[in-house]
Amino acid sequence: MQDLLSSTKSINCRNFINGKFIDEVEERKFANINPATEEEIGWVAEATKQQVDEAVAAAKQALQGPWGKFTVKQRSNILRRIGDLILENVEELAALEATDTGKPYLLALEMDIKRAAHNFHFFADYVTSLSNDSYNQDNIALHYTVTRPVGVVAMINPWNLPLLLLTWKLAPCLAAGCTAVMKPAELTPMTATRLVELCQEAGLPEGVVNLVHGFGADSAGAFLSEHPNVDAITFTGETKTGTTIMKAAAPTLKKVSFELGGKNPNIIFADSDLDEVIDTTLKSSFMNQGQVCLCGSRIYVERSVYDTFLEKFVERTKELKIGNPFNEATDIGAVIGKEHYEKVLSYIELAQEEDGHILTGGGRPASIPKGYFIEPTIITGLTQQSRCVQEEIFGPVVAVLPFDSEEEVLAYANDTKYGLGATIWTNDLRRAHRVAAQIESGIVWVNTWYLRDLRTPFGGMKHSGIGREGGSHSFEFYCEVSNVTIKL
Numbered sequence: 001m002q003d004l005l006s007s008t009k010s011i012n013c014r015n016f017i018n019g020k021f022i023d024e025v026e027e028r029k030f031a032n033i034n035p036a037t038e039e040e041i042g043w044v045a046e047a048t049k050q051q052v053d054e055a056v057a058a059a060k061q062a063l064q065g066p067w068g069k070f071t072v073k074q075r076s077n078i079l080r081r082i083g084d085l086i087l088e089n090v091e092e093l094a095a096l097e098a099t100d101t102g103k104p105y106l107l108a109l110e111m112d113i114k115r116a117a118h119n120f121h122f123f124a125d126y127v128t129s130l131s132n133d134s135y136n137q138d139n140i141a142l143h144y145t146v147t148r149p150v151g152v153v154a155m156i157n158p159w160n161l162p163l164l165l166l167t168w169k170l171a172p173c174l175a176a177g178c179t180a181v182m183k184p185a186e187l188t189p190m191t192a193t194r195l196v197e198l199c200q201e202a203g204l205p206e207g208v209v210n211l212v213h214g215f216g217a218d219s220a221g222a223f224l225s226e227h228p229n230v231d232a233i234t235f236t237g238e239t240k241t242g243t244t245i246m247k248a249a250a251p252t253l254k255k256v257s258f259e260l261g262g263k264n265p266n267i268i269f270a271d272s273d274l275d276e277v278i279d280t281t282l283k284s285s286f287m288n289q290g291q292v293c294l295c296g297s298r299i300y301v302e303r304s305v306y307d308t309f310l311e312k313f314v315e316r317t318k319e320l321k322i323g324n325p326f327n328e329a330t331d332i333g334a335v336i337g338k339e340h341y342e343k344v345l346s347y348i349e350l351a352q353e354e355d356g357h358i359l360t361g362g363g364r365p366a367s368i369p370k371g372y373f374i375e376p377t378i379i380t381g382l383t384q385q386s387r388c389v390q391e392e393i394f395g396p397v398v399a400v401l402p403f404d405s406e407e408e409v410l411a412y413a414n415d416t417k418y419g420l421g422a423t424i425w426t427n428d429l430r431r432a433h434r435v436a437a438q439i440e441s442g443i444v445w446v447n448t449w450y451l452r453d454l455r456t457p458f459g460g461m462k463h464s465g466i467g468r469e470g471g472s473h474s475f476e477f478y479c480e481v482s483n484v485t486i487k488l
């Protein structure tokens, strides 16, 4: 597997507008860095305002072209073909993703790329199964609905699951007949750049999918958010960025869907099966270096099993292998980049100022001199009010806190500004239902974590998001519905 790294050509990332990669503007090129090696792996062409305008114009024009006349079956066939092409290129895409993000290659293969293909296959099936609503109102009138695509959709994406989250938006967008201007995160441009080639190979007409690279403020992200010809914005990223995008989109009243930050509770009752809890908690704490919006970074353990849990959890965490993402045995790769690395380390320092005790981890591994690696870190002794328990760290860092009663842990679980995901571990069925119904979060898992079915709603409440994605929830975002009433 080591060979994959050297055999993977790094790709320079150009903007893709109206079916073509366009020439880069020399002074707007910026370097793309591999976080595991700190080496430059290519460059990225930051889009100018004019190029973003051209991308939006191409997407608008494409709505009137052949794409607008595609039947549902034709759209479904194209989606299926894109999914197939992702699978045909699965190893190359996984190697690009691992190189761009620093995540373990095997994780990129299973979690990012295969699931990206599944997003297309799912919506290829989904779109052929739909029917419109109709109502006969007491033989006075017949009502029926007509749906049409919402129009040009801007997709602004984060760096943690680049292709997976991009395709989670693009597949329903195309299924609904919309056109897209995608902006990947500036730190992870490679798989999106490869994806537009695959879309073209699958037969998508020019202008339907466009790609602009760049940053947020004063760059492609902001240009798209305020663009008068963008009809809807789907954004995944930080809560603070969501508020900025919402303000920029307000004057033109764009439809918005926001998947934002989280600080998710993982609640462990004493009656749960601790071995199973620990197997899954290792993943929910440290998968993708803790850089999954759904990671359970606040672990609440019922006091009677607190010591036993900690002893086993620390022991198993120490066994995790950290290092080269292309090594088959690697569990933990590098975090995304220098700035984020420093941010995560600053939270570990802050935890100590907040009287936290580090039970394992706490910094960069002594054996790895280069790359943005941080040891999986477990902290105890923090209070519910501490910043490390309240704020999203988004790294391989968890806080473990004891609790004595269901009421107490429910109050803790709901006591942050976020409301994305929560996990409950218990073998008491009634308690599982009772607690699940009271947790303020868009997703609640009982005795599992990260188990998803694409038909189910996905998203956050409070400061974790606006709207839901998944099945009909995704699809409706990309549609406008009219009701037609015919007097009988």
Ligand code: NAD
Binding pocket: 156, 157, 158, 159, 160, 161, 165, 183, 184, 185, 186, 214, 215, 216, 217, 220, 221, 222, 225, 236, 237, 238, 239, 241, 242, 244, 245, 259, 260, 261, 262, 292, 293, 392, 394, 420, 460, 464, 465
């Ligand atoms: P980020 O908000 O910094 O960036 C996300 C995207 O927004 C990037 O493409 C960036 O260039 C762009 N952007 C930044 N400023 C902008 C602006 N002013 N206008 C327009 N676009 C702008 O987020 P990130 O650091 O890339 O990702 C990590 C965050 O994403 C975490 O908070 C995590 O919880 C969240 N996330 C949430 C989900 C979810 O489903 N809820 C999933 C993954 C990640």
